[in-house]
Amino acid sequence: MSQQIRVGIVGYGNLGRGVEASLALNPDLELVGVFTRRDPETLIPARPETRVFGIDALDGLEDRIDVLILCGGSKDDLPIHGPELAARFNTVDSFDTHARVPEYFAAMDAATSGERVAIISVGWDPGLFSINRLYGEAILPDGDTHTFWGRGLSQGHSDAIRRIPGVAAGVQYTIPSEEAISKVRSGERPTLSTRDKHTRECVIVLEDGGNEEAIRQAIVTMPHYFDEYDTTVTVIDAEEFNREHRAMPHGGFVIRSGQSSPETSQVIEYRLALDSNPEFTASVLVAYARAAARLRARGQFGAHSVLDIAPALLSPDSPETLRARLL
Amino acid sequence: MSQQIRVGIVGYGNLGRGVEASLALNPDLELVGVFTRRDPETLIPARPETRVFGIDALDGLEDRIDVLILCGGSKDDLPIHGPELAARFNTVDSFDTHARVPEYFAAMDAATSGERVAIISVGWDPGLFSINRLYGEAILPDGDTHTFWGRGLSQGHSDAIRRIPGVAAGVQYTIPSEEAISKVRSGERPTLSTRDKHTRECVIVLEDGGNEEAIRQAIVTMPHYFDEYDTTVTVIDAEEFNREHRAMPHGGFVIRSGQSSPETSQVIEYRLALDSNPEFTASVLVAYARAAARLRARGQFGAHSVLDIAPALLSPDSPETLRARLL
Ligand SMILES: NC(=O)c1ccc[n+]([C@@H]2O[C@H](COP(=O)([O-])OP(=O)(O)OC[C@H]3O[C@@H](n4cnc5c(N)ncnc54)[C@H](OP(=O)(O)O)[C@@H]3O)[C@@H](O)[C@H]2O)c1
Numbered sequence: 001m002s003q004q005i006r007v008g009i010v011g012y013g014n015l016g017r018g019v020e021a022s023l024a025l026n027p028d029l030e031l032v033g034v035f036t037r038r039d040p041e042t043l044i045p046a047r048p049e050t051r052v053f054g055i056d057a058l059d060g061l062e063d064r065i066d067v068l069i070l071c072g073g074s075k076d077d078l079p080i081h082g083p084e085l086a087a088r089f090n091t092v093d094s095f096d097t098h099a100r101v102p103e104y105f106a107a108m109d110a111a112t113s114g115e116r117v118a119i120i121s122v123g124w125d126p127g128l129f130s131i132n133r134l135y136g137e138a139i140l141p142d143g144d145t146h147t148f149w150g151r152g153l154s155q156g157h158s159d160a161i162r163r164i165p166g167v168a169a170g171v172q173y174t175i176p177s178e179e180a181i182s183k184v185r186s187g188e189r190p191t192l193s194t195r196d197k198h199t200r201e202c203v204i205v206l207e208d209g210g211n212e213e214a215i216r217q218a219i220v221t222m223p224h225y226f227d228e229y230d231t232t233v234t235v236i237d238a239e240e241f242n243r244e245h246r247a248m249p250h251g252g253f254v255i256r257s258g259q260s261s262p263e264t265s266q267v268i269e270y271r272l273a274l275d276s277n278p279e280f281t282a283s284v285l286v287a288y289a290r291a292a293a294r295l296r297a298r299g300q301f302g303a304h305s306v307l308d309i310a311p312a313l314l315s316p317d318s319p320e321t322l323r324a325r326l327l
Numbered sequence: 328m329s330q331q332i333r334v335g336i337v338g339y340g341n342l343g344r345g346v347e348a349s350l351a352l353n354p355d356l357e358l359v360g361v362f363t364r365r366d367p368e369t370l371i372p373a374r375p376e377t378r379v380f381g382i383d384a385l386d387g388l389e390d391r392i393d394v395l396i397l398c399g400g401s402k403d404d405l406p407i408h409g410p411e412l413a414a415r416f417n418t419v420d421s422f423d424t425h426a427r428v429p430e431y432f433a434a435m436d437a438a439t440s441g442e443r444v445a446i447i448s449v450g451w452d453p454g455l456f457s458i459n460r461l462y463g464e465a466i467l468p469d470g471d472t473h474t475f476w477g478r479g480l481s482q483g484h485s486d487a488i489r490r491i492p493g494v495a496a497g498v499q500y501t502i503p504s505e506e507a508i509s510k511v512r513s514g515e516r517p518t519l520s521t522r523d524k525h526t527r528e529c530v531i532v533l534e535d536g537g538n539e540e541a542i543r544q545a546i547v548t549m550p551h552y553f554d555e556y557d558t559t560v561t562v563i564d565a566e567e568f569n570r571e572h573r574a575m576p577h578g579g580f581v582i583r584s585g586q587s588s589p590e591t592s593q594v595i596e597y598r599l600a601l602d603s604n605p606e607f608t609a610s611v612l613v614a615y616a617r618a619a620a621r622l623r624a625r626g627q628f629g630a631h632s633v634l635d636i637a638p639a640l641l642s643p644d645s646p647e648t649l650r651a652r653l654l
């Protein structure tokens with residue numbers, strides 16, 4: 001048996017490609033292959049050595065894959081895929097539909113039958129941001145946590161502007177307010193709405209004959225998405241759009257500020273600045289795939305979230321090495 | 328039996344006082360008392376309800392204290408105290424003599440005899456910074472980690488300047504270089520020495536007849552401490568010193584920058600801005616005292632470091648609540 005952790009990628013979208021790239025940087029993990037619902041012949045993997053299979057090819061591979069990294073969408077794919085695959089494999093996924101986390105956790109926990117490991121909601125938010133919210137409130141119980149997102153591309157809001165008639169292409173960036181960040185950093189514990197904390201910047205390409213003014217109005221007044229924010233709309237041409245707005249940058253801040261005693265302020269800040277949201281999320285998934293293999297080796301079966309995983313389980317190094325190097 | 332976690336504080340210096348203040352913010356923990364090597368009659372605790380005992384009063388309290396928080400110094404106290412007390416109690420400490428961590432871990436692990444829990448090196452560095460170094464390198468294996476300290480008061484360097492003849496009082500602040508931080512944040516992965524990353528600022532009060540120029544020379548040329556840094560020395564009067572320089576602020580940054588694929592930079596930054604280093608360290612110790620009680624309840628005996636502790640163990644909330652609230 002190989003000493004490497006044998007990994008399968010389920011679903012080959014942004015995240016799936018990111019996992020493929022990340023595995024190449026982690027020599028203790030080995031890619032068995034990509035498993036897709038599409039015709040595998042139609043997929044051209046980024047790395048020529050990557051093997052692509054139909055998802056049915058997973059049947060019979062239960063003993064030849066240590067961990068499956070589920071890269072499907074949270075809305076439609078994971079609620080179905082997740083429990084089906086957790087009934088046969090150890091899994092790691094980035095489920096991010098906040099309101100449905102308890103239900104998804106329960107379904108995944110049941111699917112493992114106490115014989116496999118499932119780590120859910122791995123990534124940065126949920127994920128590393130959740131971990132930092134937890135450390136912050138446990139250490140400074142008399143305090144406030146603020147999350148700022150951005151500067152980053154919001155998938156849902158970009159989809160919403162692209163649905164407006166006359167819009168040929170469009171993206172939406174969420175921008176955290178520098179003023180709000182400074183207030184929180186100063187330790188003054190302000191009360192801030194999401195609106196106070198963020199502005200929204202839309203960049204669009206018009207279809208031939210698209211009415212710029214009407215589209216602008218449709219965007220800035222769109223309920224739930226934009227009406228409660230300060231929103232700017234910039235029109236550019238297709239060439240500039242393709243050159244400047246195809247990447248998926250993101251990031252943000254989790255700031256906990258509190259008092260350890262009256263008059264004594266303490267501020268903890270965690271910040272991500274990501275050139276590529278899906279590649280970073282994939283890198284986190286890969287580190288937790290290592291943890292999943294370790295939990296399984298220790299017999300710690302069932303569903304887990306990132307909050308339940310000791311940091312040392314993410315590293316290829318031994319606990320002794322980590323203590324000597326990092327403490 | 329009480330449902331609260333019953334805690335004892337061993338040693339009543341800066342950290343001990345910080346733990347006393349922090350426990351007041353954590354209703355699920357209860358302070359049994361402070362245990363000191365000094366005559367308990369001579370100590371006046373910050374909170375009138377705090378009971379102070381001689382350290383020998385610990386004899387016979389093995390079943391009435393769930394966790395001892397060891398607040399002695401790392402150099403002389405913990406290497407002796409630590410194993411002695413870990414042989415009878417569950418313990419948490421902030422041992423920070425980096426080079427001796429493996430040895431101390433082994434001594435504490437042996438002392439627990441597989442029947443008690445000892446969590447060592449809890450605080451921010453070692454501690455939260457160690458955790459963030461680990462997350463950073465596990466998630467971005469192709470990257471560099473930079474730690475910056477400050478702006479903060481360095482105890483060892485302050486002691487060194489106070490030993491110079493003619494110095495009546497003095498403190499030393501370590502200042503991280505804004506330029507170096509910007510370089511690291513940009514993702515350009517510079518090579519930086521500790522000197523490039525920090526400057527040192529000394530604030531002193533002269534004794535009557537102290538020779539300012541000679542003292543300045545003695546400081547800036549002091550081997551190991553200052554000779555390799557850009558150091559400034561400011562002379563002020565005793566009144567200003569007592570007003571402005573009695574607090575113990577500290578903090579710093581751990582920044583991991585790396586590539587998830589060629590051309591794609593990702594930056595993770597963790598930052599602390601602390602009005603009081605010992606109060607913050609104490610707040611971390613208290614959260615890990617909660618974890619120690621939980622590890623003990625689960626039978627996970629032996630020595631642990633912060634790297635081995637799942638985040639959820641630090642929170643008073645249940646895993647279900649944490650998932651619903653933080654993921
Ligand atoms: N926790 C976090 O911080 C975090 C961050 C980012 C994303 N996420 C989560 O990650 C999920 C996946 O994100 P993603 O960006 O990878 O989504 P995506 O690119 O839309 O891919 C989702 C799935 O759609 C299928 N697909 C991809 N490209 C396709 C195409 N051209 N034609 C037809 N089907 C295609 C793939 O499955 P098949 O190969 O089987 O067809 C793929 O697994 C998101 O839903 C989000 O919930 C979480």
Ligand SMILES: NC(=O)c1ccc[n+]([C@@H]2O[C@H](COP(=O)([O-])OP(=O)(O)OC[C@H]3O[C@@H](n4cnc5c(N)ncnc54)[C@H](OP(=O)(O)O)[C@@H]3O)[C@@H](O)[C@H]2O)c1
Pocket residue numbers: 337338339340341342343362363364365398399400401402404421422423424448449450451452453454604605608
């Ligand atoms: N990991 C981290 O991030 C971190 C951060 C900060 C500090 N630390 C560690 O914490 C350790 C303790 O720091 P600290 O600032 O609390 O040290 P401290 O104030 O010097 O106290 C150390 C011990 O000295 C005794 N003591 C205190 N005041 C005294 C006085 N006026 N006269 C005689 N004895 C006195 C106390 O023991 P008795 O009551 O028994 O006499 C106390 O426990 C440091 O050595 C450092 O290693 C770690």
